[in-house]
Amino acid sequence: MACELFRQHGIRGIGVDAIAEAADTNKMTLYRHFGSKDDLICEALRHTSAKAAAMWDELEAAHPGDARAQLDGWVEVRSQCLCSEPFGCDLANAAVELKESDHPAHAVIENFKNLQQKKLADLCRRAGVDEPEALADTLSMLLEGARVSRLATGSEGPSMRFVRACEAAISAFAGARPV
Amino acid sequence: MACELFRQHGIRGIGVDAIAEAADTNKMTLYRHFGSKDDLICEALRHTSAKAAAMWDELEAAHPGDARAQLDGWVEVRSQCLCSEPFGCDLANAAVELKESDHPAHAVIENFKNLQQKKLADLCRRAGVDEPEALADTLSMLLEGARVSRLATGSEGPSMRFVRACEAAISAFAGARPV
DNA sequence: CTGCATAGTTACCGACCGGTCACACCCATG
DNA sequence: CATGGGTGTGACCGGTCGGTAACTATGCAG
Secondary structure, eight states: OHHHHHHHHOTTTSOHHHHHHHTTSOHHHHHHHSSSHHHHHHHHHHHHHHHHHHHHHHHHHHSTTOHHHHHHHHHHHHHHHHHHOTTOOHHHHHHHHOOOTTOTHHHHHHHHHHHHHHHHHHHHHHTTOSSHHHHHHHHHHHHHHHHHHHHHHOTTSGGGGHHHHHHHHHHHHHOSOOO | OHHHHHHHHOTTTSOHHHHHHHTTSOHHHHHHHSSSHHHHHHHHHHHHHHHHHHHHHHHHHHSTTOHHHHHHHHHHHHHHHHHHOTTOOHHHHHHHHOOOTTOTHHHHHHHHHHHHHHHHHHHHHHTTOSSHHHHHHHHHHHHHHHHHHHHHHGGGSGGGGHHHHHHHHHHHHHOSOOO
């Protein structure tokens, strides 16, 4: 899959030929389905977005109706992702890599990040947090920071304390502590 | 300067010819000073590191002997950098962009980030924070996260509340509040 | 003036890039 | 059998990449 190649070599670091070959096809057929490499990039990011969005359903399924448990679950799931996905967030990495401000992928990235942000803030609100937006923003920054920090300094860096930091943030913004 | 071109177009996005031209010279002369583009990248990152390291001296000069004020000053300075340097951290961006794990730039990046981390943790310690490493890690993650978040969703995203999040983190980890 | 190191110029190298072309192919539907 | 649409193939386009060779121009020390 193209996502994997973009992840491993970077969007600019992989050629269309190699992508086609990895898909057990050839460049011409690939160009008949996607008009350009930029289209392919957008489609790959959309695919990654869709997969990431599924996490919210799993969270709801794991702790049905218990928003506070879902919030704790979010921290847990994200912490595990930090270890299992050492390349960081494909969407954020693409935002860093694609400097052309008019690249169509930027719209995909922004849509996805805004949606995630909205869902997280909503979860915080349902969990009875005093300042849901502030907590959601803090958790987002901690997550993005942990991912890029892991790329820069490895697993021994600041990202080691991601869970600690999240718990402190939740305590700080949650107001009255639940059970 | 090459730093600026790497920042604006990405390390892979700018060619040696363009760098030479921007330096009012030509490719051959440039290759006589730097053995390869990778060397040039490392040198540019080292240069950026050195400039960034100067911030610590300014912080000490602004609040001599007052570690707690320096810590608040760190948040203030970093918050201003978020606005004045919308491209994010050159070192972190390079870590995202350079996927080859054996690229010499990774050593430069890791050294710099580790040094920053050590200095920040030391500042936290001198400020009498209960858990200096935990606070330093949290602040680092918030900063890196704010920068990449700004690249992904612009100035209206989570990075808007960077200062709020930092203050909450400081409160959470500082223990007894100072004056 | 003579050397010599440095820098500038131009052309070039092989490799790869994103993207397109013409053409053979396969296979299902009619 | 015929036809037509999707697929595979390989050559090809112009352009750019990082890096080098050969030669010239410049400036400075002896």
